[in-house]
Amino acid sequence: MEAGYRILEHPADLGLEAWGETLSDAFRQSVLALLSVIVDAAAVSRQASRPVDLQASDPEQLLVRLLSEVIFALDAERFIVAQLVIDEMKGTSLKGTFKGERLDPAKHVFKLDVKAITYHQLSITEKGGLVRAKVFVDI
Amino acid sequence: MLKQIGPYRYVVPKSHQKGMLVEGLIYADETLIKAIEHDLTLGQVANVATLPGMVGRSLAMPDAHQGYGFAIGGVAAADMERGVVSAGGVGFDINCGVRLLASSLHVDEVRPAIEPLLNQMFRDIPCGTGKSGIVSMSLDELDDVLRNGARWAVQAGYGTPDDLNFIEENGCLEDADPSKVSKRAKQRGKDQLGTLGSGNHFAEVQHIDEIFDEEAARVFGLKKGMVTVLIHTGSRGLGHQVCTDYLDSMQSAMQHYGIHVVDRQLACVPIRSPEGQNYLRAMAAAANFAFANRQMITHWTREAFRRITRSGDLRIVYDVAHNIAKVEEHTVNGKRMRVLVHRKGATRAFPAGRPEIPKQYADVGQPVLIPGSMGTSSYVLVGTEKAMEETFGSSCHGAGRAKSRTAAKKDITAEELLKQLKERGIYVRGASKSGLTEENPSAYKDVTAVVDVVHNAGIAKKVARLIPIGVIKG
Numbered sequence: 001m002e003a004g005y006r007i008l009e010h011p012a013d014l015g016l017e018a019w020g021e022t023l024s025d026a027f028r029q030s031v032l033a034l035l036s037v038i039v040d041a042a043a044v045s046r047q048a049s050r051p052v053d054l055q056a057s058d059p060e061q062l063l064v065r066l067l068s069e070v071i072f073a074l075d076a077e078r079f080i081v082a083q084l085v086i087d088e089m090k091g092t093s094l095k096g097t098f099k100g101e102r103l104d105p106a107k108h109v110f111k112l113d114v115k116a117i118t119y120h121q122l123s124i125t126e127k128g129g130l131v132r133a134k135v136f137v138d139i
Numbered sequence: 140m141l142k143q144i145g146p147y148r149y150v151v152p153k154s155h156q157k158g159m160l161v162e163g164l165i166y167a168d169e170t171l172i173k174a175i176e177h178d179l180t181l182g183q184v185a186n187v188a189t190l191p192g193m194v195g196r197s198l199a200m201p202d203a204h205q206g207y208g209f210a211i212g213g214v215a216a217a218d219m220e221r222g223v224v225s226a227g228g229v230g231f232d233i234n235c236g237v238r239l240l241a242s243s244l245h246v247d248e249v250r251p252a253i254e255p256l257l258n259q260m261f262r263d264i265p266c267g268t269g270k271s272g273i274v275s276m277s278l279d280e281l282d283d284v285l286r287n288g289a290r291w292a293v294q295a296g297y298g299t300p301d302d303l304n305f306i307e308e309n310g311c312l313e314d315a316d317p318s319k320v321s322k323r324a325k326q327r328g329k330d331q332l333g334t335l336g337s338g339n340h341f342a343e344v345q346h347i348d349e350i351f352d353e354e355a356a357r358v359f360g361l362k363k364g365m366v367t368v369l370i371h372t373g374s375r376g377l378g379h380q381v382c383t384d385y386l387d388s389m390q391s392a393m394q395h396y397g398i399h400v401v402d403r404q405l406a407c408v409p410i411r412s413p414e415g416q417n418y419l420r421a422m423a424a425a426a427n428f429a430f431a432n433r434q435m436i437t438h439w440t441r442e443a444f445r446r447i448t449r450s451g452d453l454r455i456v457y458d459v460a461h462n463i464a465k466v467e468e469h470t471v472n473g474k475r476m477r478v479l480v481h482r483k484g485a486t487r488a489f490p491a492g493r494p495e496i497p498k499q500y501a502d503v504g505q506p507v508l509i510p511g512s513m514g515t516s517s518y519v520l521v522g523t524e525k526a527m528e529e530t531f532g533s534s535c536h537g538a539g540r541a542k543s544r545t546a547a548k549k550d551i552t553a554e555e556l557l558k559q560l561k562e563r564g565i566y567v568r569g570a571s572k573s574g575l576t577e578e579n580p581s582a583y584k585d586v587t588a589v590v591d592v593v594h595n596a597g598i599a600k601k602v603a604r605l606i607p608i609g610v611i612k613g
Contacts, residue, residue, distance in 0.1 A: 009543040011178050011205045057391060060403075068383050075376040076326040110267070111573050112544075113337040113613070115379040116231040119386065119403035120207025136207055138231045138379075139338055139544065 001130055005033035013139045014112075015121075016067075019132045023059060024089045026124070026133040027066060031084040031098075034067055034137070038074070040109040044082040046099035052084070055093045060122050062092055063133055067117040070098070078103040112139055141165070141176065147596040151184055151197075158189040158401075164196040164529075168592050171201045174541060174584060178205035180212075186401050187215045191409075192222025194471045194478060198530055200485055201592040202539030202584060206230075208404030211484035211540075214533040217410060219466065219477045223398065224415045225407035226385040226422075228481035230462040233381060233422055234429035235373030237508045238306075238458035239519065240437060241359075242366040243450050246346035249366045250608055252447050253566050256344065257609040259443040260568075264342060264436055266335035266613035267570025274333050274435070281329050282317035288427030289458075292434035298441075302434065304497050306458040307487065310430040312423035319421040320377070321384050328377025328428060333435035337574055337613030340372040342440060343510075344609040345517065351601040355503045355521045359456055361603045368453060369517055369605065370436050371510050373462065374429035381425045385418045410479050419464065426463060433458060456519070457497075457506035461486050461536040469531050480531045488522035488534035488599045496522075507599045511586035512538045513567070513578050513612070514560045517605040518590045525597035534599040538586035547582035548573070569612040578612065 003025040008015030014037055018029035035041050052069055056062035066084070073079040080103055086096040116138045123134045140155045149172055151163030163184040167175055175181065180203050187209055188197035195216050203212030208227040217223055242249075249256065265272050276284075284291045289310025293300055303309045317325075335342060347365045350356045361367075374381075389406035392414040393399075400406060408414040437455065445451025464481045471478070489496050489505040496505040507520040515538070526532050542550075551559075553572035556579050560567055569575045594601045 007545075009545060011540055011543055013207065014544065061387070061390060065387065068387075071383075072323060072327065072380065075331075075379075076323065110337075110571060112577075115338075115376075116383050118207040119227070119390070119406065122403055138207070 003029050005029045007033065007037060010136060013136055015134060015136045017132065017134045019130055021129060021131070023091060023131050024086045026131045027063060028084045028086065030063060030067060030133055030135065031070060031081060034070055034114065035082055037112050038114055039080060039111060041082065043108055044080050045101045046082050048101055050079055050098045052098050053095050057092065059091050059124050062094060063124065063135060064117045064119060064122065066094060067135065071114055071116065073098060074103065080108065114139060141181065147592050151181060156185040156189065159185055160193050161188050162196050163188055163199070165199040165203065166592055166596050166598065167201045168588065171584065171588060171592060175199065175203055180205050180210045183210040184213065186405060187213060189401065190223055190225065190405065190407055191398060192218040194218050195531065200535035202535045202537055202589045204539050206483065208402050209483045212535065213483045214480065214485045214530055216469065216478040216480045216531045219410055219479060222410050222479060223407035224410045224418055224464060224479055225405055225481065226382050226389055226418055227404045227406060228483055229382065229422060229464050230483050231379045231382040232373040232462055233378035234426035234460045235462045236429060236433065236458060236460040237510050238370045238433045238437065239456040239508050240368040240440065240453040241361060241456050242444065242453050244366045244448055245364045246366055246608065249344065249448055253344065253609045256443060256447040257566050257568050257611060259447050260342060260440060261611045263439040263443055264335055264611065265333065266611060267337050271330040272333040276329055276332065278325050278329060281325050284332060284431050285317040285320060285424035285427050286315055287311055288430035289434040292431040297435045297438035302455050305455040306430060307460055310434065310458070312426050314420055315423035315427050316420035317424050319417045320381055320424045324377050324380035324384060327380045328375060331375040331377065332428065332432060334375060335372050335436060335613050336375055337570065339578055341513065341610055341612045342436065343369045343607050345369060345605040345607045347603050348606045349604040351603065352521065355602045358500060358503045359506055359519065359602065360454065361519065367605055368440055369510055370433055372432060372436065374425040375432065377428050378425040381421050385421065388414065422464060426460060457508060459486050459508050467531065469527070478531070482533055484536045485533045486536045487532055488526045489532045490522045490524045490527055507534050509535060509586065509590055510537050512580040512583035513610055514563065514565050514607060515580050515586055518601060519603045519605065520590065520593065520599035521602050523597055523600055526599060530598050535589055535593050538583035538589055540582060541584045542582045544577040547579055548576045550581045551576060551579050565607050566609040567612065574612060
């Protein structure tokens with residue numbers, strides 16, 4: 001099965017489910033899933049870079065920290081993360097680069113204001129060679 | 140498993156789930172309880188009842204719906220000595236709340252000018268995703284905001300000292316400690332002070348179309364036909380990041396204290412622990428940011444009224460938080476005790492005589508402000524003694540979501556929604572079309588049904604109904 005993602009329904013908020021052959025694939029897809037709910041992704045270029053370097057106590061927390069970093073970059077630095085490039089992934093730590101673009105209100109159409117990433121029903125599972133990550137976001 | 144124990148009251152017995160320390164109690168009528176049973180709300184009420192040191196009951200208001208960890212519309216109190224504090228139990232939008240302003244204008248005077256008035260408000264109040272505020276400040280200045288809340292705003296020229304008398308906690312939680320708020324949270328918040336935000340946040344121009352309680356209405360200064368403004372917003376990115384930071388740090392701290400939870404979003408630490416105290420001080424700082432935020436938006440609303448109508452004289456009726464944790468004294472099983480009340484999508488509803496409420500309202504009780512969904516009605520209620528006995532002095536906070544955002548979007552297009560609202564005399568200015576359809580009234584429960592349950596159960600009493608004539612949305 002090819003790597004991908006889908007958006008999950010929740011009465012008040014939204015869930016992201018992402019999958020791929022490796023944890024890195026699932027993480028990269030999670031970033032794309034998050035981007036897709038925030039902004040019209042096609043209009044975001046990948047020309048600018050911002051480093052990302054995270055540690056956590058388990059892969060689930062690493063995922064929450066990664067996606068929280070995407071929200072922080074947008075809200076505090078006005079940098080829209082369009083893609084995650086991973087240089088080193090150890091399950092509880094990750095080094096790489098966010099590719100994206102500085103927010104331009106004239107160009108970027110926002111869909112939803114994602115306030116935060118939750119730990120609610122957070123899961124990372126591996127089955128039949130497929131790693132699946134599920135996370136809910138607060139709108 | 141749910142057992143009705145009288146009108147509008149359903150108990151979730153301790154046998155519902157292993158580890159429940161207290162029962163759950165849900166306020167609902169026969170229709171609302173079906174909606175509540177339909178999603179994860181019940182399980183979440185039960186989950187909260189398993190947290191260490193919980194006392195009384197784990198409560199859900201009639202507007203309750205599934206959240207993450209705690210249900211939205213939940214109230215839970217923890218013993219100050221043995222209990223825990225949960226960052227998720229307050230939520231990401233710390234001190235999200237509502238403020239009601241009353242004008243000296245009649246709806247007949249304002250209706251003809253509603254379009255220019257709304258346009259002026261929409262120009263002056265920054266709203267929508269990715270929109271920065273118009274106030275730029277250093278991180279040092281921001282610390283002053285975090286320490287002083289609405290008091291800072293008044294000193295900076297936004298409003299008058301008298302405004303502070305009509306805000307929960309006088310617009311400032313004194314425990315606030317800006318040093319417990321991360322630099323990241325401050326970076327997120329510093330350009331967002333004085334912004335409405337997006338999602339379900341709004342500023343609405345309304346009129347009072349019905350009075351239910353003449354005496355309380357007189358004391359609150361509310362009259363039929365009077366134009367009011369309801370402002371709904373919170374602590375913006377700063378509050379979201381404070382919750383994110385402490386939710387993260389509570390994950391590991393929790394293990395240190397030997398606490399296990401059924402859903403990681405329920406992460407909590409002992410109130411008396413350094414981590415718990417740090418969170419409460421940071422939460423108070425974020426709450427102060429929200430009080431300052433609503434104060435600034437009040438100022439710009441007054442300015443817009445001054446320009447467009449004959450009077451910018453908008454008095455604050457009250458300002459209440461609906462996402463917060465507060466240390467309060469309550470009677471639990473006949474014993475007077477200090478508890479930490481988590482209100483997640485619930486409003487404080489204190490009765491007459493409580494020292495916490497404005498002295499002008501001391502004889503009737505605290506105004507409880509209930510915003511409806513867009514284009515419906517909102518309500519002013521008043522706190523009761525019954526709420527003190529049953530709900531740690533709390534009541535509902537709104538209509539409560541009934542549908543997912545995707546489902547809501549499928550119901551109607553933005554154009555059709557705006558047309559329908561206009562036909563009903565409601566003018567809307569919104570920053571995002573997608574945002575509008577997600578907040579369309581069909582996505583919510585019937586606010587009148589919610590308020591009627593609260594009123595009939597006696598945990599707040601209806602005072603007045605407010606009908607919108609114009610809304611600005613993020």
